[in-house]
Amino acid sequence: MSPDTSILRVSNVTKTYHLGNALLEKFSKNPESNSALTALDGIDLQLRKGEILALVGESGSGKSTLAKILVGSVAASTGEIQYQGSPMPARRGKDVTRRIQMVFQDPYSSLNPRMSVGAVLSELLLLHKIVPRREVRAESIRLLNRVGMEEDALDAYPSQFSGGQRQRIAIARALAVRPDVLIADEPVSALDVSVQATILELFTTLRDELGLSILFVAHNLAVVQHLSQRVAVMYLGRIVEVADTAEIFSNPRHPYTRALIESIPRMTAEGANDGIVLEGEPPSPFNIPAGCRFNPRCSFAQVACTLTDPALMPVGPTHESACIRADELPIFSSIPIHQEEL
Amino acid sequence: MTESPLLSVTDLVLGVKRSKGSTVIVDGVSFDVATGNRFGIVGESGSGKSMSLRAIANLLPAGVNVMSGSIKYNGEELVGMNRVKRRRLMGPEIAMIFQEPMTALNPVMRVGDQIAEGPRRYLGLSRKAAMELAVSMMARTGIPDPAKRALAYPHQLSGGLRQRIMIAMAISCRPKLILCDEPTTALDVTVQHQVLRLLEELCDDFGASLVFVTHDLAVVNQTCRDLAVMYAGRMVETGAVKDVFRDPRHPYTKGLLDSAPDFDQPGRALVPIPGFPPNLAHRENACSFAPRCPFVQERCLEGAPVLERVEDGRESACFFSDEIFKKVRV
DSSP states (O other), X not given: OOGGGEEEEEEXXXXXXXXXXXXXXXXXXXXXXXXXXXXXXXXXXXXXTTOEEEEEOOTTXXXXXXXXXXXXXXXXXXXXXXXXXXEOOSSOOHHHHHHEEEXXXXXXXXSOTTSOHHHHHHHHHHHTTOSOXXXXXXXXXXXXXXXXXXXXGGGOOGGGSOHHHHHHHHHHHHHHTOOSEEEEESTTTTSXXXXXXXXXXXXXXXXXXXXXXXXXXXXXXXXXXXXXXXXXXXXXXXXXXXXXXXXXXXXXXXXXXXXXXXXXXOSSTTTOOOSOOOOSOOOOTTSOXXXXXXXXXXTTOOGXXXXXXXXXXXXXXXXXXXXXXXXXXXXXXXXXXXXXXX | OOSOOSXXXXXXXXXXXXXXXXXXXXXXXXXXXXXXXEEEEEOOTTSSHHHHHXXXXXXXXXXXXXXXXXXXXXXXXXXXXXXXXXXXXXXXTEEEEOSOHHHHSOTTSOHHHHHHHHHHHHSOXXXXXXXXXXXXXXXXTTOSSHHHHTTSOGGGSOHHHHHHXXXXXXXXXXXXXEEEEXXXXXXXXXXXXXXXXXXXXXXXXXXXXXXXXESOHHHHHHXXXXXXXXXXXXXXXXXXXXXXXXXXXXXXHHHHHHHSOOTTOXXXXXXXXXXXXXXXXXXXXXXXXXXXXXXXXXXXXXXXXXXXXXXXXXXXXXXXXHHHTTOOOO
């Protein structure tokens, strides 16, 4: 893959948290007891220019940790992040920070209740010297219009808005510094369906009109399927499958992805899934299973799966999977069977 | 019908008292749930779906009152029932499962004891027998190693396990009616799938009925047989889930369905509903959906439509249901 298509490239990023007292541990009777939590365990991922890449997985899979590392609010333990081909410094300067912005999940807690919308926007515009002081108001209005809001919102406070409007304000705030990359951490999970559709539409418009690259962290696969071009599936701190959206949903090559797709609640009686239920819950990140980390829950697991820890390998032109049996998996049949409309 | 339904809610009106008059937040909700049926109530935030459910469980927040209407359980009127008598119903007859298992469980009590509390009180079991029952209920909800987990505190368990504890607690006295308030919203898809399956199985095994409140249309489709769609405190459409999803008869239901992503139709564009839900404090005598409705006509602004039969087993509160959806009423 040519390097110029990727705007962000994550190479072998890990993140471990150490809990407890290191000194106590040194003298403890059981030196094997593991107090290191592995949140991310060797992540390789690229975000291409102008694409919406979805990052999905269960809670605890490390998707939010990765998002935080990308915006720079959490430092990676090891590994490198390249932005447009050059490595990101550990402590980011104002200019690099500006280029990668984040939209948070809960618009009720991510906006300062004591700052008016205009104050939030002008603070950023002035700090980053985006526009001269006299143009700040005009620029703020332009930003609000961009996210589908009116000028009169400038003097209002976040509490005066509904959830969907607040999320628009949060997006306007992220856009204020003219970023190239937007990291959205479950931005529609807290919203009603009808509002969710408008925010999803906004993300698509932003990508098309501003050429933004968007990393969309989500757990709702139906949303992901509608919005993104590519999907990366995370499980216990690893990426287990990456592929184009249509490809991953029609031909998933990792048992975990299959289980996720089987779990999606469907909208039609015909589609109601009665397939396999994924048993149990993800194992503790303190104690990751030997071999393939998915093997205790996997219905295709064999002895070999408990011995080798599979790496992400190409299984197709735009498709990578971390399963040693990726080629042996049976044909997947959770694709819509009823196609009356066609 | 010869047999009276297990739960029958008629013209329920809930309101919040204000200094001048009161604001009606649930306006004339009526539905019946037959024994063994699974009934879904769908709507956006503020539509009154959770309040209607809480009224059945007598768990309305302070300030919200039942202003009129009736809630009959097994033929017995719950509104205005003696407090002690009503409390005795909760547990052995009616149980509730909440959205956020972390806030609904007691953080300083072992989960086993929390489950055993109901059976001890209502079934008169000894401490030991109740604990055994609690462990068996935990096993029934698919909790691995239940005897050990019964000694855990809620914070030591994952979200999925906590929700299972809530379910175990709800079914411990074998209730005939289970009320669920968005029980899977806080869970991952895989766990959600497990929990929904579990609820279905348990209802079938125990012959319990379910009232399921959610904003997720797909979840209703997976779980319930009949549903009611609520908007701005009123029911706008009722019917069997499969009919309503295939062929909605109210513009709001259609809007909801069009705005929700459907996994089986990836190519379909999502159509948001324009505008905002109305302010319930200033309710006008008009269809509450009229300001957002693409099919609005003058008549919609002159009076509020009531729920009326449009087909066998289906009702819609829209003056133009037949015209909009090109139906001939039989």
